Amino acid sequence: MLTYDLQDVPGPIYLALSSCIKEDITCGRLHAGEHLPSKRALARNNGVSTITVQNAYDQLVSEGYVVAQERRGYFVAALGTVPQVRPPQSHLVIPERTEKTIFDFSANHTEVEQFPFSVWAKLTREMLTQHKEEMLQVSPCGGVAVLRQALAGHLASFRGMAVDPAQIIVGAGTEYLYGLLIQLLGRNHVYGIETPGYRKLQQIYEHQGVRCTCADMDEQGVRVAALETAGAEIAHICPNHHFPTGITMPISRRYELLAWANQSPVRYIIEDDYDSEFRLKGRPLPTLQSIDASGRVIYMNTFSKSLTSSIRISYMVLPVTLAKRFYQELSFYACTVPILEQYTLAAFIRRGHFERHINRMRRHYGRKREQVLAIIRAQLPSCICRVLENDSGLHFLLELRTEVPDQLIQHRLAAQGIRIHSLEDYQLTEQPVSQHRFLLNYSNLDLDKLPQALQALHEAIRKE
Amino acid sequence: MLTYDLQDVPGPIYLALSSCIKEDITCGRLHAGEHLPSKRALARNNGVSTITVQNAYDQLVSEGYVVAQERRGYFVAALGTVPQVRPPQSHLVIPERTEKTIFDFSANHTEVEQFPFSVWAKLTREMLTQHKEEMLQVSPCGGVAVLRQALAGHLASFRGMAVDPAQIIVGAGTEYLYGLLIQLLGRNHVYGIETPGYRKLQQIYEHQGVRCTCADMDEQGVRVAALETAGAEIAHICPNHHFPTGITMPISRRYELLAWANQSPVRYIIEDDYDSEFRLKGRPLPTLQSIDASGRVIYMNTFSKSLTSSIRISYMVLPVTLAKRFYQELSFYACTVPILEQYTLAAFIRRGHFERHINRMRRHYGRKREQVLAIIRAQLPSCICRVLENDSGLHFLLELRTEVPDQLIQHRLAAQGIRIHSLEDYQLTEQPVSQHRFLLNYSNLDLDKLPQALQALHEAIRKE
Secondary structure: OOOOOOOOOOOOOOHHHHHHHHHHHHHOOOOOOOOOOHHHHHHHHHHOHHHHHHHHHHHHHHHOOOOEEEEEEEEEOOOOOOOOOOOOOOOOOOOOOOOOOEEEEOOOOOOHOOHHHHHHHHHHHHHHHHHHHHOOOOOOOOOOOHHHHHHHHHHHHHHHOOOOOOHHEEEOOOHHHHHHHHHHHHHOOOEEEEEOOOOOHHHEEEHHEEEOOOOOOOOOOOHHHHHHOOOOOOEEEOOOOOOOOOOOOOOOHHHHHHHHHOOOOOEEEEOOOOOOOHHOOOOOOOOOOHHHOOOEEEEEEHHHHHHHOOOOOEEEEEOOOHHHHHHHOOOOOOOOOOHHHHHHHHHHHHHHHHHHHHHHHHHHHHHHHHHHHHHHHOOOOOOOEEEOOOOOEEEEEEEEEEOOHHHHHHHHHHHHOOOOOOOHOOOOOOEEEEEEEEEEEEEOOOOOOHHHHHHHHHHOOOOO | OOOOOOOOOOOOOHHHHHHHHHHHHHHOOOOOOEOOOOOHHHHHHHHHHHHHHHHHHHHHHHHOEEEEEEOOEEEEEEOOOOOOOOOOOOOOOOOOOOOOOOOEEOOOOOOOOOOOHHHHHHHHHHHHHHOHHOOOOOOOOOOOOHHHHHHHHHHHHHHHHOOOHHHHHEEHHHHHHHHHHHHHHOOEEEEEEOOOOOOHHHHHHHHHHEEEEEEEEOOEEOOOHHHHHOOOOEEEOOOOOOOOOOOOOHHHHHHHHHHHHHHHOEEEEEEEOOOHHOOOOOOOOOOHHOOOOOOOOEEEEEOOOOOOOOOOEEEEEOOOOHHHHHHHOOOOOOOOOOOOHHHHHHHHHHHHHHHHHHHHHHHHHHHHHHHHHHHHHHHOOOOOOEEEEOOOEEEEEEOOOOOOOHHHHHHHHOOEEEEEEHHHHHHHOOOOOOOOOOEOOOOOOOOHHHHHHHHHHHOOOOOO
16 A cells, blocks of 8 residues: 655645655556555545545646546556656856956947936836836737837938838847848848958858858948849848948948849848947938838847847838738737837837937047047057047047057957957958957947056057 | 028028038939039038038038049039939838627637736836846846746746756747747757647748648647657647647656657757646646756746736746757847846746736636636537536637538628637648537636627527
């Protein structure tokens, strides 16, 4: 007779009893087909009620360890080979960046303290308090109407773009939207990206299983002939402030690109406008999207740079034909952005907070840029250092006169805990000769440490 | 000489001036290579300052419409063919479900009013007020530690699963996580899903560009031989409460499946545990994950059902080897869930709100289920209607005795605005003969209208 110690077990006794029997079954003490004791007998033997045994047997039956046969009682089920479950495997360590970096010329974080958190928090509270109804809705696949309208308004006033809110698709980050776009445009196409460029883009396309090719650039941006040679069908580019070169594509190249896209119905341009908000002088350049007469441009932007990366909201503007296809083919996907963030961002834009924030940040970054440039001038003689800049975005390039290879310069600095990226690091295809151009991203740069870091850079470029 | 009306223009005059010149260039009134008037001449002619003209020319140069030549002045750039931008195209209408449904037997929404919104809102406010620092962090790719710990704790107490928090990956919905999993497991594998089953799953795999095959089921769940025949390598299944059949896979079939997965290193099982929280009697069945000795099971769950679909948080538990691979290969992806929601959910779980909510909902749905069953018994004689149920989840099947084909029954009801789905509708492969089994999802069912809807169903199954 099965006898178990059911005294002082935590939780319901029937569960303890069923666990004990389960254990006997899985480790082979009870065999398939074996007749289990009657409820009354088992109850008496273990000092529990028949109800407890009944519940334990029910549980075992519902889990499939035991089979009940009418008027005959309970039998051990045939389980086949039961693998032994080992205790949880070796402790898993999430890898962290352990390099000790004391200064980073190329970190692209924005300054956390600049995010207007109190306004954002106030609006969030207001949404929770006054818009409970809306908070419990299911979001339409492209995002809630009020946010898409606010985005269309922002694009009109800030970028001169005439966009139907229904063309806008909201998602949890541009990386997510790239995946959605691949599903919309098709996996059989060749996606062309710029080199030098953003290596993550290449990783994403490769992990998404589509062919990704690189097109090189000249001083006007990506070369159309290079897209042609590379066999690209979808050109994913940053025409307004290219990363890392900082190039702003002039209008003639823009028209050339649009003409390229027009030559085949499968060609599209993805216009990544990730930091256009921070153009420092004049008005931002008109987007490719706004001069596109044939619906070949997909405009994409994010709030990770312009607000904070802790909220995950990006959006894209689809040409009308693609938007129609999106609603036909992909509207079964749920929107990935929570309702609360969508309404909060909509209010943040509609009430002018976003525009004020951008203006404030532009002034802030403008001042910071001047300070950075002044420190560079003071530290590095102009005969060895030239700043390549075009008044937009949050980064520029330092071109240094040296005969030391870029990699050695980086190596020397790394030994002192200073990270710097050369333009070479962003070459996605062959490694070219050192151009001695280095990225300086000032969005999160520590001004106090900059002179010392530049001093180290100065020493590192000396031949010895 | 270029003459423009710059009186009463909105915004800065230099922008209006540059727009006018741009317009003249793009529509061909000014030709490539043409020498533009000097700054002073143009200023005098239009009654503006030379600074204004300078700014306008600078803007045009930076956009590439105009080229500046040292000591020679400004020239119209060569733009190539300029396509004419038409006004925004035809109005885009986001399609909406327009069918007039007055009653839906199969709607799977949860009751919005059951979501403990005030507790959620209170915790959200608290996070904003007391955890500002955390709110501005960048989330680790798998989710913030405090949420992963809370989830591991929940899985331990609620599902008996021993899980290292580092095995948990948080994402904006299961659909997003499927895409991530495909990138982790590989695109060359064959993904097997259950038929009858969830059609959206098939759509997702197909749109993600991987081969998707269907395996049929018997009364114990998916047939292992069917997975074998279909050539499936990754089995994506709902063993704990299958949709739509409601089948709970018994333990013997579970071991059989694990043995199948063990036969090849590329085989994995995705265990979709989407509504396990709502098992109404006894304890939930042990998950496949918890009896998996060899790290072949990926466990997946969501808060869309158990809380509300307006927050988008799902998670998966990866076997240790896959988790290691995830951190090596895919950690460049940003987490898709906003920090605020992650911290709020973590607090919601850790302070016991989630468990209380589940218990409350179980009682609520238990009562509702009894009411639904009572109404069915009152409306449909037991000789024509049998309820197939297994005490878990939020749906069951009605098996009707009739000779009317399922499609005709649906058609007859649809004419009265009543939606009902037969099991046939979830057959993902060939259409079998009518089994006269219909889905009844009671999570959001209107009890007041149910008697009338059942009456209509009763009439619809009568031959005539």
